[in-house]
Amino acid sequence: MAEDGEVAKRAKLLKPAEGQGMKTASGLPAQVGPSILASDLSMLAADSKKAMEQWTADYLHVDIMDGHFVPNLTIGPPVVKCLRKHTTAFLDCHLMVSNPEHWVKDMAAAGADRFTFHFEATNDADALIEEVNKTGMKCGMVIKPKTPVDVLFPYLDRIDLVLIMTVEPGFGGQSFMVDMMDKVKTLRAKSPKLNIEVDGGLNLKTIDTAAKAGANMIVAGSAVFKAEDPKLVVQTLRDKVVQHCP
Numbered sequence: 001m002a003e004d005g006e007v008a009k010r011a012k013l014l015k016p017a018e019g020q021g022m023k024t025a026s027g028l029p030a031q032v033g034p035s036i037l038a039s040d041l042s043m044l045a046a047d048s049k050k051a052m053e054q055w056t057a058d059y060l061h062v063d064i065m066d067g068h069f070v071p072n073l074t075i076g077p078p079v080v081k082c083l084r085k086h087t088t089a090f091l092d093c094h095l096m097v098s099n100p101e102h103w104v105k106d107m108a109a110a111g112a113d114r115f116t117f118h119f120e121a122t123n124d125a126d127a128l129i130e131e132v133n134k135t136g137m138k139c140g141m142v143i144k145p146k147t148p149v150d151v152l153f154p155y156l157d158r159i160d161l162v163l164i165m166t167v168e169p170g171f172g173g174q175s176f177m178v179d180m181m182d183k184v185k186t187l188r189a190k191s192p193k194l195n196i197e198v199d200g201g202l203n204l205k206t207i208d209t210a211a212k213a214g215a216n217m218i219v220a221g222s223a224v225f226k227a228e229d230p231k232l233v234v235q236t237l238r239d240k241v242v243q244h245c246p
């Protein structure tokens with residue numbers, strides 16, 4: 001299990017690259033996290049290093065899929081553990097798994113920094129939040145497109161971040177669902193200091209809408225890894241958050 005304070009210790013080791021550490025008008029972090037699902041997974045360590053050091057990403061988004069909660073299978077704690085040996089980057093882990101409670105200890109031991117679980121995947125979100133917070137990982141909650149945002153209201157004061165899915169979870173490279181922005185606006189109005197992350201179809205065309213609605217943390221897979229100039233994409237996405245996020 002991760003020792004208390006391990007996330008904070010790793011954060012101190014990170015030397016900020018150009019553009020990292022930027023804030024929104026209300027003082028929230030303005031951050032971009034490339035989704036490593038879109039990287040060359042056989043070169044995960046090298047691609048992660050490039051994303052953090054050359055492209056100036058703020059964190060890495062790690063999609064954990066179990067082939068049950070979603071119809072796709074990706075990676076799990078053993079790969080996170082290997083990646084951890086190669087980077088001090090903040091590992092933002094998006095658990096698209098049934099029974100997320102089964103993976104808390106293994107993910108903490110592997111070196112995950114944030115454990116974001118789907119509201120739809122658990123019967124006891126209260127217990128799961130407590131369990132995640134005890135490990136020293138930060139806790140996030142995420143909802144699928146068809147889940148209304150108000151299901152999250154009882155938990156907001158105990159979690160670090162809400163992730164609003166802007167595609168059906170399971171695959172990269174899908175189109176951004178603009179109608180999810182009402183959820184972001186509702187959350188932002190209710191919780192001005194909450195980290196709101198969006199995931200799925202974020203790119204240079206969709207970023208203004210997401211940032212204006214109130215998202216301050218942007219996951220981008222294809223838009224970064226398939227770009228001709230990934231650094232420019234990361235920096236532009238972050239600049240748009242600074243410019244537009246209230």
Ligand SMILES: O=C(CO)[C@H](O)[C@H](O)COP(=O)(O)O
Nearest residue numbers: 169170172173200201221222
């Ligand atoms: O959680 C995810 C899919 O379930 C991914 O993080 C997301 O799809 C990112 O990929 P892209 O930016 O290409 O849409």
Ligand SMILES: [Co+2]
Nearest residue numbers: 061063094199
């Ligand atoms: Co994701």
